[in-house]
Amino acid sequence: LLEQADVLVQNLAPGAAARLGLSYEALRERHPQLIVCDISGYGSDGPYRDKKAYDLLIQSESGFLSVTGLPDAPAKAGCSVADISAGMYAQSNILAALLQRGKSGRGCHIEVSMLESMVEWMSYPLYYAFDGAAPPPRAGAAHATIFPYGPFRAGDGKTVMLGLQNEREWQVFCTQVLELPELASDARFSSNSRRTQARDELRALIDEGFARLSSEQLIARLDAAQIANARMNDMHDVWEHPQLKARGRWTEVDTPCGPIPALLPPGEVDSFTPRMDAVPALGQHSDAILLELGWDQAAIERLRAVGAV
Known part of the structure; x- marks a missing residue:
């Protein structure tokens, strides 16, 4: 070899x-x-x-x-x-x-x-x-040092991830998403460091506002306000992800148990098509590999007779 x-x-x-x-x-x-x-x-x-x-x-x-x-x-x-x-x-x-x-x-x-x-x-x-210096604390799926940035539950029980990156987004979030413009000027939440310190108090206000919205309504408001967001998908959701389907990222490969869907390799190159061969059965290529290495068919059969291949 x-x-x-x-x-x-x-x-x-x-x-x-x-x-x-x-x-x-x-x-x-x-x-x-x-x-x-x-x-x-x-x-x-x-x-x-x-x-x-x-x-x-x-x-x-x-x-x-x-x-x-x-x-x-x-x-x-x-x-x-x-x-x-x-x-x-x-x-x-x-x-x-x-x-x-x-x-x-x-x-x-x-x-x-x-x-x-x-x-x-x-x-x-x-x-x-x-x-x-103190390391960042464990904060579950939420950001350790930025708030609000993490998972929030909508009124239909589904979870939406969102993240604010600056004070302009905080102003828009208060007025267009929460529809609580007075929060934007509340001294308790006037900077990211203050919002992080008061995250429990602020989370309660956000949870109260989101409880009146379905996840789709919430995502629509976040998108309209240009606030970064995402659905918290499970594996079944990923199989059906509309973006992957729209970009044609799924193909099909053969296996000994029948064809299965497979994701194309990340990175779309316009000069060649990625090779996606069938999944081989156990030992399917043993003879071909041994022949390539110089073994003759009789020798391969002897190996097979003693259970070596």
Whole structure:
């Protein structure tokens, strides 16, 4: 496989690839153009080198849990953000390495740490707490330092997210959305810092106003006032999202169990159509891969007879 490979990616425990003879140092002379990308939890050295690293553990070590959730209950992300962040930095570094190889003719070694990838994503709360300053508090789905900015329940029980960014929007919000123009000049709420300090009092007034509106009526008022807003969709809503449908972002791929819908890759490129092949059945391509590697059909059958493939 290495004879024809551009990139080798591995996420075995630190040191395991070297023991198998698959480290960059072991391969670089025989395969000088090969790019080797090692992904690990904490890196190849340092005191945490040999600690086990799962997505949720890295969310915790990186400080993500400390700023996510409710004041008395931290919460993990709803998807595997630590795994995804490491994968994204592996991809971007590999693409950069391929461009570099196109100029130098030589491969290189890339090391990606899940912890370092997640800490990079934590830059805003990290610098917020720089030099001993207080970190942003956990505030659920609401913004920790801007109010109103977060989820609010409409009269039909559905939740609408909204966010104000400046004093002009606060004035418009009071007059056109809440229809309480007197709030705009209320000294208790005359700046974002004061609104944040009095968020419980202000939330009660907003909840009272929104209780008279359905979610659709509320969104219509917010849109008319040009206040940023969004529906709090569940997964069923996302399957039916009108924007994704209008932009033709769904396609269909075959699987061993029949066709299923699949989202096209993000990033619409006008020079090619993304390749979306069928999901293969278990072992469907084993023979083709082994034949490509030089095994003959008789040898493949012997492997199959002993349960190796």
